[in-house]
Amino acid sequence: MENSRNFSRNKVGRNATVVLGNITVSANTPNADKSFLQAISKTDPAHDKNRILLLKGPLLWDAFNWIFGHQEFNKWRYTKESGVFWIKGDPGKGKTMLLCGIIEDLDQSPQNANLSYFFCQATDYRINTASAVVGGLIKSLLKRHPTLLSRIREKYADEVQDELDGTNALVILCDIFETITNDPDLKDIICVVDALDECITDCKYLLDFIVKTSGHVKWLLSSRNEKDIEKGLDQIPQRLVLELKDNAEKISTSIEAYIRHHIQEIKALKHDEELQVKTLDILSSKAQGTFLWVALVVEQLHDTDRWDIENVLEEVPKDLESLYGLILDRTERLGARGQEVCRVILSIIATAKRPLHLEELLIFTNSHWKNSSHFKNTYQLQDIQDxxxxxxxxxxxxEDTVYFIHQSAKDYVMENAAQRIFPILHQHYKMFEASLDAMSKILEYNMYCLEDPAIHIDDVPHKDVGSDPVTSIRYCCVFWVEHLVSGYQFEGFDYQKYLKDDKKLHLFLKEKFLCWVESLALMRNFSPQAQIALQKLKDLIDCYCCSGKNDETVQAAQLQRNIETYGLRHFVYDAYRFVRNSIESVAHWPLQLYFSAISFEQHNTTIRNVFEQTVRKRFGPSPILTSQQHGQSSFRLQSSFKASKNDSISDKWLVFSPDSSLIIQLCWASSVNAFAVWRADTGTLVHTFDITPDSRIAFFPKSNDFISVSETGIIKRWSMNKPSCVSNL
Incomplete structure (x- = not known):
């Protein structure tokens, strides 16, 4: 828009009243490429691969090198044609480690400079969507090509900034991916996606995109043998498939190598060759080609004394699901307290939207037992680890984060043991309650004690776990609304306690809303999480107020609910609007939440009232924005603006130059006639002009020259390069 203006790192001081035009806060920083990549993908696939190797153990060449002699794989690898190579198999068959080995080998070849990869994981919301997959592949490619990264950022900066958090995210990311992969400088692009079946959001669209791009991109995919994936990939003529069960002999040899390696590390088997051979034979005969099964049994053997090794080997069942059942059955030997511990821990980890840090898990376990007569509610980190x-x-x-050993383990807990361990909706409700309590206690304003209100998020120092005040409530801040929405369906949900004015939820928002927003910004999770959460909260409250059939009794109940939730609804609506309008500034400058962002709030909004009641005494008086025209919304103000201050100068007028590089100030008092020009980015005084105080000024559209018009009708043209007027008009 012609009248739009850009502020770069704008800092608004105290005791100022400003009226200004449409403002777009610029996100240009010295770390623009880094910020762009972070917006594209919240996770780094290289770090995910390293985490997987830490979790599953080191790569063993003998456990996967058979793939490099496989005819179909080599046909895919060495042909000039693109297409898809799909590795499919049951859970625990070693697909992920196989792909890690392939990636390591491909990465060592100079001709594979255009390799990208991504690891899906259904238990982690950051890496279980089609948008996450495409974004991760883009990030993986661009990190290898800094020059291309700069070109892509310049072309797509606006889309990434404005729309990547909305419904068009996947479309934009796919467009960026195709631009990259069609670049003439990039040849022989290889994209690897592991666990495609664990992409739980928009997987169909991802499959369609893979089909679309398979003509110029080589795809290597792994997944369980699912019909929807097979149907989607059937459309690709250059499709090669490797079914792991059809390669049982090769897998069996790899399993044996895997077992031999781990047997050497079992303390109870040291120096006993006969028992080692027996262990190898039993494990090889029972493994059924399942690496995960071997890993689970080996872990049990590490905790087994020598005299009991053979009993454990005989007792252990052959299939993976039965083994999970046995592991859970063994918790019954721990007694009532031990069983309760396992039940609570498993219910929390299974219900969580992502893996939990021990500090986060501690919040939920302490909350669970806060009223228990058998458990303390002040356990320490070591306690929760044990x-x-x-x-x-x-x-x-x-690394102090709790994971399910495998997706199949979570599947078993959720599908086969849920009734025995926990009712899922009740657990969501409890996690919502625990989150709200923890945030109410821990959240504060200016959590990091930052001194500069203009500090950019890239300049906020990263804190380690021990010194970060939001470590224990990171999960709570991001997912409390998610658990509320699910827990709302629990038949024991306490509506009176949470969905009424001035009850727990409403009080939390009135006391902690702004510092909740600040914490999301400090965690680099403000956009889009805050807006999404508040939209879901709005929908939930509307659902509560309008639920029931359309009869007179229900209508009366609905009316009563509307009355009882009026303040809560009004707050959430204002909060949603506030977050939507401040999303650009707060995401990049967190403390501007209490300065420039709050300045645009009208005086009668709930958010302004919260600021006045809870924040003003900490941050001091805030800027007050006033509209140039009576009744005009403070969110669409004029392109010129008026600033007033209680000092010797009676009045001031400010205006931007057309390219937003200059701010012009006209002020006068009994002894002052001055027209001052300042650089917008540095605040440096550029020029002063002698213009009568009754004048108004206007810039020429495509230059920084301007005209002044006095009340008597005298028109003068001025140039920034000369202290006096150029001509009278």
């Missing part, structure tokens, strides 16, 4: 280990091999702790 409790997690009682759940056996189903859970794993890596």
């Amino acid at each position: 409790m997690t280990k009682t759940c056996g091999s189903i859970l794993s702790i890596r």
Whole structure:
């Protein structure tokens, strides 16, 4: 728009009243490429691969090198044609480690400079969507080509900034991907996607996109043998398929190598060759080509004394699901308290939207037992780590984060043991309650004690786990509304406690809303999480107020609910609008939440009232924006603006130059006649002009020259390069 103006790193001071035009906060920073990549993908596929190798163990060449002699694989790898190579197999058959080995080998070849990859995981919301897959592949490619990254950023910066958090995200990402892969400088592009079946959002569209691009991109995919995936890939003429069960002999040899390696590390088998051979024979005969099964049994053997090794080997069942059942059955030997610990830990980890850090898990477990007569509610980090280990091999702790050992383990817990362990809707409800309580206690304003209101998010120092005040509530801040929406369906949900004015939810918002928004910004999770959460909260409250059939009794109940939730609904509506309008500034400058962002709030909004009641005493008086025209919304103001301040100068007028590089200030008092020009980015005084105080000014459209018009009708033309007027008109 012609009248739009850009502020770059704008800092609004105290005690100022400003009227200004349409403003777009610029996100240009010295780390523009880094910020662009972060917006494209919230995770780094290279880091995900390293995490997988930490979780599953090191790559063993003898466990996967058979693939490099496979005829179909080599046909895909060495042919000049593009297409798809699909590796499919049952859970636990080693697909992920096989792809890790292939990636390592491909990465060592100079001709494979255009390799990208992505690992899906259904248990982690950051890497289980089609948008995440395409974004991760883009990030993986662009990191290898900095020059191309700069070109792509310049072309797509606006789309990424404005729409990547909305419904058009996948469309934009696919467009960027095709632009990259069609670049004439990039040849022989290879894209690897592991666990395609664990892409739980828009997987069909991802399959369609793979089909569309298979003519100029080589795709390597792995997944379970699912009909929808097979149907989607059937459309590709150059499709090659490797079914792991059809390669049983090769897999069996790899399993044996895998077992031999791990047997050497079992303390109870040291220096006992006969028992080692027996262990190898039993494990090889029972493994049925399942690496995960071997890993689970080996982990049990690490905790087994020598005298009991043979009993454990004989007892262990052959199939993976039965093994999960046995692991859970063994928790019954722990007694009532031990069983309760396992039940609570498993219910929390299974219900969580992503793997939990031990600090986050501690919040939920302490909350669960806060009123228990058998458990404390002040357990420490080491306690929760020990409790997690009682759940056996189903859970794993890596870098203080708790994971299911495999997606199949979570599937088993959710599908076969849910009734025995926990009712899912009730657990969502409890996690919502725990999140709300924890945020109410821990959230504060200016959590990182930042001194500069103009500090950019890229300049906010990253804190380690021990010093970060939001570590324990990171999960709560992001997902509390998700758990509320699911817990709302629980038949024991307490509507009176949470969905009425001035009750727990409403009070939390009135006291902590702004610092909740700040915490999301500090966590680099403000956009789009805050807006999505508030939209879901709006929908939930509307659903509560309008639920029921259309009869007189229900209508009366609906009217009563509307009355009882009026303040809560009004707050959430204002909060949604506030977040939507401040999303650009707060995402990049977190503390501007309390300065420029709050300045655009009208005086009668709930958000302004919250600021006045809870924040003003900490941050001092805020800027107050006033419209140039009576009754005009403070969100669409004039392109010229008026600033007033209680000092010796009676009045000031400010206006931008056409290219937004200059701010012009006209002020006068009894002893002052001055027209000052300042650089918008540095605040440096450029020029002063002698113009009568009754004048109004206007710039020429395509230059920084301007004209002044006095009340007596005298028109003068001025140039920024000369202190006096150029001509009288």
